[in-house]
Amino acid sequence: MNKKNIIIGSTLLAAIGAGVYAWQKTTTKKFEKERIAIIGSGNWGMAISRIIGLNVLDNLDLFEKEVRVYVYEELIDGKKLTEIINTQHENVKYLSGIKIPENVIAIPDIVKAVTDATVLVFVTPHQFLPKMLDQLKGNIIPGARAITLIKGFVVDEKDELHLISKMISDKLEIEVSALMGANVANEVARDEFCETTIGCKNKNDHEMFKTLFDRPTFKVNVVSDVYGVELCGSLKNIVALGAGFCDGLGLGGNTKAAIIRIGLIEMKKFAHMFFSGVREETFLESCGIADLITTCTGGRNRKVSEAFVKTKKSWVDLEKELLGGQKLQGTLTADEVYRVLKKQNKLNDFPLFVTIYRIVKGEIQANLITQFETAYKKD
Ligand SMILES: NC(=O)C1=CN([C@@H]2O[C@H](COP(=O)(O)OP(=O)(O)OC[C@H]3O[C@@H](n4cnc5c(N)ncnc54)[C@H](O)[C@@H]3O)[C@@H](O)[C@H]2O)C=CC1
Numbered sequence: 001m002n003k004k005n006i007i008i009g010s011t012l013l014a015a016i017g018a019g020v021y022a023w024q025k026t027t028t029k030k031f032e033k034e035r036i037a038i039i040g041s042g043n044w045g046m047a048i049s050r051i052i053g054l055n056v057l058d059n060l061d062l063f064e065k066e067v068r069v070y071v072y073e074e075l076i077d078g079k080k081l082t083e084i085i086n087t088q089h090e091n092v093k094y095l096s097g098i099k100i101p102e103n104v105i106a107i108p109d110i111v112k113a114v115t116d117a118t119v120l121v122f123v124t125p126h127q128f129l130p131k132m133l134d135q136l137k138g139n140i141i142p143g144a145r146a147i148t149l150i151k152g153f154v155v156d157e158k159d160e161l162h163l164i165s166k167m168i169s170d171k172l173e174i175e176v177s178a179l180m181g182a183n184v185a186n187e188v189a190r191d192e193f194c195e196t197t198i199g200c201k202n203k204n205d206h207e208m209f210k211t212l213f214d215r216p217t218f219k220v221n222v223v224s225d226v227y228g229v230e231l232c233g234s235l236k237n238i239v240a241l242g243a244g245f246c247d248g249l250g251l252g253g254n255t256k257a258a259i260i261r262i263g264l265i266e267m268k269k270f271a272h273m274f275f276s277g278v279r280e281e282t283f284l285e286s287c288g289i290a291d292l293i294t295t296c297t298g299g300r301n302r303k304v305s306e307a308f309v310k311t312k313k314s315w316v317d318l319e320k321e322l323l324g325g326q327k328l329q330g331t332l333t334a335d336e337v338y339r340v341l342k343k344q345n346k347l348n349d350f351p352l353f354v355t356i357y358r359i360v361k362g363e364i365q366a367n368l369i370t371q372f373e374t375a376y377k378k379d
């Protein structure tokens, strides 16, 4: 074989290799039954565990009966939380008063929790994710898929933003979808009607995810725009802080509506500025406008930011006092997004996000929430 043939031959092999890799990435491996692992057992983690546990029992031809949940172990009155969940079928700390189906098993070891899992459901406060991914790397079976319910981003030391779905996908080399919506966990757990949005690129998985999550009171719509869904769910936490400031100041619905409207515009602008392919329709799904409304009226970010204005206590103290171990995400996200905008020299394009950040940091008082440049009247 001459040199030219060798080059053509190896180029061909490389192309076939790349093709096979791409095919493996987009083709769903068929498992006899899906085995579900949930990573995270907080307020939303437990509410979604209940839904998954019930749906698995209703579809035992498709899913293994046992659903494993990774629980960050802690002692409650001297008793391990995992033991409490596995005997009382209730997470007394993070979702008290709600029974969890008995096929949902709490496991304190994250690697054991995902053993043989074909579907991984990530639902932890985002600050804990990077360490979890380090522990999970190399322990996921080929062909497994993941779905993230985490609202937040990771911003690295170079002030570059990483979407959670992309982080999980890069680290574990699996496909990752996203589920976000107007889903305050306590209300979902009480079976109050709501909708949610799943972003999933792989059409082969649409039906499986719908069967896993959809309930008569938890209606799922599946779209293909994973990044759009995730960006909506994460960015709205910043706007929710602004809504809480309005409540803290005793302002009425008109002001809050203005914050929501302008917040939505900045969410869209941010998504389109930094990510290609985000679809306009996604902002009208449950993950978009609906989640924005629910978190600006209910929700923990709104509640704690109202108290921040009224009490002038620190965020750390208020999180401890008001959330009983649950975690506030919006203040972290406001900081992360600010760092990204600063690095990209785009602070002037996001006056509301920047104003909220400055109030969070104590650089300005909350009564300046309405003093940002209202540059969004008409182009
Ligand atoms: N709670 C809600 O209504 C909703 C929450 N979300 C999102 O879901 C994600 C998870 O939120 P929640 O389940 O509500 O959690 P949460 O706010 O209840 O957080 C507490 C969880 O963090 C765990 N934890 C504490 N310290 C830890 C550590 N050092 N390492 C690992 N884990 C630790 C606790 O064990 C507990 O499971 C967040 O991104 C949140 O924004 C999304 C929709 C609704």
Ligand SMILES: O=C(CO)COP(=O)(O)O
Residues within 6 Å of the ligand: 151, 181, 182, 183, 184, 185, 240, 291, 294, 295, 298, 299, 300, 301, 302, 329
């Ligand atoms: O995301 C949520 C509802 O969809 C919950 O928001 P909070 O974290 O502000 O409670």
